[in-house]
Amino acid sequence: MYRKDYFLNETQRLAQIIARLLGLKDKAESREELQQVYNHTLATEFSITEKELLELSLEDFKAWLTNQNFSAVKLDTLAQVLYLRAEPDGHNEHASLLMQKTITVYDMLEQEHHQQSFENIGKRAAIQNYLKQHGA
Template sequence: MIRKDFIEAEIQKLAQVLAKILRLKNDGNVDDAKELSSQTIVDSFGLTEDELDSLSPEEFTDRLREQKYSAEKLDMLAQFLFESVYPFEETDETFAALNKTAAILNLLETDYHQQSLQNISKREQIDKFLNNRQYE
């Protein structure tokens, strides 16, 4: 019961940070929002930018499985990664973050049997952006 309460409190805290990121973006502070998102990924998930850039999607998925995150925490990580590069720019950082986000969404579907309309929408945006790169 204590673990469940801890996880719920942690998810609530992450949701509040995500709401702040979205407010910053709505106010036109995209750079501040991206910085807060990146910092939260480091602080809450222990993932550095170097790891996000260097790990393959498969290595990244294996690392997430080893951490045994709850589905809710994985979903939050996907949202933070997505928001850390949205709006999308054609940079290596963006492509790496989007590939990792897609890997998390796959993990949620295959291992946790979870899907949401929000994640389906994110996947479509990611696929469209990544597929446009292939045809250039």
């Protein structure tokens, strides 16, 4: 019972973070606040800074994910946070790195946790299209 409550609370807490990020993303004047929430989320939920995240190669990022042993819910949240952060950046190296790492998280969700969603499949297709168009 305790374990079920813990996962339910964690899921609700992470959903609130994503909802807040989505709300801020839609407001042009909230770009700075969006960055602050993003940085805070990375630090408190995933124990990593954006700089550290961007400096990790894809192989090192995979190793970091494996070592962290995140739950499927937490991995899905990480993927959504990375995708939301990359989206407003347009076409640059920063956005490409974040999108490649988002794909890596989706791969882990599918391979390790056997989870897929229509939303993630759609985002994966959009990311792959973006990466093809921009040669990443």
